[in-house]
Amino acid sequence: MTIMPAREAGWRFRKPSVIPGFGLTLGLSLAYLTLIILIPLSGLAWRSAALGWTDFWAIASDRRTLNSLKISFGTAVIAALVNVVFGTLVAWVLVRYRFPGRRVIDAMVDLPFALPTAVAGISLTTLYAPNGWLGAPLSALGIKVAYTPLGIVIALIFIGLPFVVRTVQPIMEEIDKEVEEAAATLGATRLQTITRVLAPGLTPAILTGFALAFARGVGEYGSVIFIAGNLPNISEITPLLIIIRLEEFNYPAATAIAAIMLVISFAMLLVINLIQSWSRKRYG
Numbered sequence: 001m002t003i004m005p006a007r008e009a010g011w012r013f014r015k016p017s018v019i020p021g022f023g024l025t026l027g028l029s030l031a032y033l034t035l036i037i038l039i040p041l042s043g044l045a046w047r048s049a050a051l052g053w054t055d056f057w058a059i060a061s062d063r064r065t066l067n068s069l070k071i072s073f074g075t076a077v078i079a080a081l082v083n084v085v086f087g088t089l090v091a092w093v094l095v096r097y098r099f100p101g102r103r104v105i106d107a108m109v110d111l112p113f114a115l116p117t118a119v120a121g122i123s124l125t126t127l128y129a130p131n132g133w134l135g136a137p138l139s140a141l142g143i144k145v146a147y148t149p150l151g152i153v154i155a156l157i158f159i160g161l162p163f164v165v166r167t168v169q170p171i172m173e174e175i176d177k178e179v180e181e182a183a184a185t186l187g188a189t190r191l192q193t194i195t196r197v198l199a200p201g202l203t204p205a206i207l208t209g210f211a212l213a214f215a216r217g218v219g220e221y222g223s224v225i226f227i228a229g230n231l232p233n234i235s236e237i238t239p240l241l242i243i244i245r246l247e248e249f250n251y252p253a254a255t256a257i258a259a260i261m262l263v264i265s266f267a268m269l270l271v272i273n274l275i276q277s278w279s280r281k282r283y284g
Contacts, residue, residue: 087164147229
């Protein structure tokens with residue numbers, strides 16, 4: 001009987017990795033995710049489960065809780081959709097055109113990343129208050145922005161725009177102009193070029209930008225509380241309601257509301273990721 005050398009036998013059971021240290025890096029990654037994400041989320045779920053179904057449902061079905069969830073998720077979705085449209089347009093202008101001040105505008109896109117959220121909230125409130133530079137003319141037209149859900153949408157548009165632009169811009173830079181010229185040569189109209197040539201390749205990036213802007217908007221606090229007015233059942237967001245419950249030492253209610261927000265956010269992001277995965281498989 002022939003005995004296979006240990007070195008050759010080892011290759012049967014362990015396939016060498018392309019990247020050295022794969023086992024170590026995987027272990028560190030899992031440990032980091034467990035400590036930073038899984039353990040806190042597990043604690044939240046455990047604390048919520050300790051309430052019991054009756055108490056949990058009473059908190060979840062409370063009118064103030066439902067209205068805050070409606071405002072938080074509704075304004076986040078609207079702001080993300082607006083950012084998808086105008087963020088894609090901004091990315092298109094920055095990629096396809098050369099004009100004076102282009103680099104300045106490109107740098108200004110990242111301003112919401114660096115600006116503290118409290119500063120953004122105070123600035124927007126000053127602008128859109130009834131006596132502000134923009135709020136006064138709008139009030140004369142019967143449009144009230146500050147201390148309404150509309151003000152929340154504007155704040156979320158401000159902080160969410162860079163996510164769409166920076167996600168779509170690199171993909172747009174990879175699309176050659178020759179593709180558009182070839183489509184025009186073959187008789188395609190501008191609308192057909194956009195919908196059939198450009199849109200399929202940009203769809204995954206646009207969905208990613210939407211998901212990032214939506215996720216940032218749902219959890220946003222600092223830039224919203226100043227312009228929202230924080231009126232219960234009118235312009236009160238869920239993160240603020242959680243803070244209020246904590247200040248009241250009502251920890252079970254704060255935990256339950258946070259768990260509800262987590263479940264809804266996870267479900268919506270899962271749907272977005274499934275759509276994104278489908279678009280990647282279809283369009284490449």
